[in-house]
Every structure is written in C-alpha cells, then in structure tokens.
Amino acid sequence: MSDEECNGGAHVPPQPPGPWLAEYAPERAQRYARVRKLGAGAFGEVSLLLDTWTGVHVAGKAIHVAAGGASARVGGGRGGFWGGGSGGGGLGGRAAFEEPELPKPIFRELMALRRVAGHPHVLGLLDCYPAAGDLVLVTAFCPSDLELVVDRAIAPLPLRAVACLGGMLLSALAHIHACGLVHRDVKPANCLVAPDGRLKLADFGLTRPLDERGDMSHQVCTRWYRPPELLYGARRYGCGVDVWGAGCVVAELLLLSPLFPGTSDIDQLHRVLQVRCQPVKGEGGRMPQLPRTCAACTHR
Numbered sequence: 001m002s003d004e005e006c007n008g009g010a011h012v013p014p015q016p017p018g019p020w021l022a023e024y025a026p027e028r029a030q031r032y033a034r035v036r037k038l039g040a041g042a043f044g045e046v047s048l049l050l051d052t053w054t055g056v057h058v059a060g061k062a063i064h065v066a067a068g069g070a071s072a073r074v075g076g077g078r079g080g081f082w083g084g085g086s087g088g089g090g091l092g093g094r095a096a097f098e099e100p101e102l103p104k105p106i107f108r109e110l111m112a113l114r115r116v117a118g119h120p121h122v123l124g125l126l127d128c129y130p131a132a133g134d135l136v137l138v139t140a141f142c143p144s145d146l147e148l149v150v151d152r153a154i155a156p157l158p159l160r161a162v163a164c165l166g167g168m169l170l171s172a173l174a175h176i177h178a179c180g181l182v183h184r185d186v187k188p189a190n191c192l193v194a195p196d197g198r199l200k201l202a203d204f205g206l207t208r209p210l211d212e213r214g215d216m217s218h219q220v221c222t223r224w225y226r227p228p229e230l231l232y233g234a235r236r237y238g239c240g241v242d243v244w245g246a247g248c249v250v251a252e253l254l255l256l257s258p259l260f261p262g263t264s265d266i267d268q269l270h271r272v273l274q275v276r277c278q279p280v281k282g283e284g285g286r287m288p289q290l291p292r293t294c295a296a297c298t299h300r
Helices: 026-031 104-116 146-152 159-178 240-255 265-276 293-297
Strands: 032-040 044-051 056-064 071-073 101-103 125-131 134-140 191-193 199-201
Touching (some): 026 032, 032 056, 146 240, 159 240
Antiparallel strands (some): 032 044, 044 056, 056 134
C-alpha cells in the first residue's frame, strides 16, 4: 500500500532539501527564527523554528558543545566530521568551531543519520549550524508521535490505519538494516507523525553498526519494547531486536495500551513468557547460554 493511499489520496507537500549549505556561513543561523520551545532532553533543548527562506516550520535541537571529557571530536581529522576541508567546509572546518566535541550519543546519531539519509520514513537531518556555543540540528517538524496517538485515542484505531503505520515503520527499519545499522530503541515515542500523516522513525542515539566487532550492551531498548534475548543479557544480537520492538508498537496501536508493561527486567520477562510460554531453545533442545538465563528461569 502506497503512502498516498494511506493518506487518503492527499497530495504530500514537497520537503525542503537538505543539508542546504555545504559550507558554514555566518548567515546560516540567521536563516532560522525561533518560534517557541517544544521540549528538552538530556543533551539540549528542542525548539520550533521558522525557515525564513522557505516559510516552512522545522524543528531545531540545540546541543551544547563540550570542551572535553566523554565526548567525540567533531573537528580535526581528514576533512573534519561533515566532509569539509581541514580549513573551512563542513562542520569540521575551523570557521565553524575550534576543536569542538559532542556527547558520544549525539555524535553516534549524526553518523547514523548520514548513512540512512533520504528515506521517506526516517527523520533525516536537514541542516546544522553553530549558535552561541551550541550545535543546532535541524530536522523536519513532526507535531505528534505514536505515543500521543495512543494516549489520545478514544476508540480503537481503524485496522487500515494500523496497517499503514506498521508498514511505514517496517519500511524504515528495512532501510536502516540495509544500511548496516541496528536502531536499538524502537518505541512509540520515537515514531513521529508528520503533518502529512507519514511516520518517521527518529532518535538514533543508540544506533550501532551491525558489523561492529565486540560485545554490545544489553541495556538498550526501552524496557517495555526490549526483546527477551536482551532481558537475558545477550551481548551479541542483530536486527531482531528492532523487529521485536516494531511488533510491540503495532500491538500497542491495536490494544491502545502496552503489550508488556513490566515494572522490572524480571517482571518484563515474566510477562513475555506468559504470552510466549517458554523461551526458544537452541540446537539440541538446550537453552542458549546467556548471562542472566539461570536467574530469570528460577524466578517465580
């Protein structure tokens, strides 16, 4: 089913191109006028901005640039972070910053956004610019998300609408996985809804490359949407953790309440096993050797 069919045949307005400027320029920040504050997160404030060049409302996340510590360097290196020369273009140029550093989750999100850019159901980066010691990330403005859709629903959602939303989410995940990444935080609050009704998957702060060597953390994915292998403490996993989260999101759209609202990791696993009955056994009918298998299985 096409996006146009999901939107009732309505015309989808064209999105402003981006990134609009390949190199930093003083007038870059002046292009955007702040309208109002939308919210605040762990790394900065999110505001509604007006692009004075196009008249389009966009969202801007202002991230404080650290002087050092547990951060990732943006400038320096070959061509800097954003592909510019060592003396000018891109975010790596000294015209924009002097040896800036970002929180590692933000740096990881920026790198992921570069790889998944261009998909209609992924919240892409439109622009970025420095302003008063902050780095402002400009994205499309999405006034709602699936968490708000569920909270404000007064009647069951039409199956056709749930199918469209679920299809758009799976389309976004298929693209992300094809780019060699795993999202690791699929939940309703990260599934934004654009003014034209399109779903856009956001928040790539926990994203990791699928081909990255070494163990990965099992303390990812919001608990209600965390798959059993992570609850068991698995350190090696793949795209399945995102697919599990997507299934929980679709179930929540149908039920208008979380499918597994656990209060702790053990309670979460208990709720999953009540539905699934028992964990999937590996070769030879044996339980997979995971760090927390014994503690979870002996809980009553």
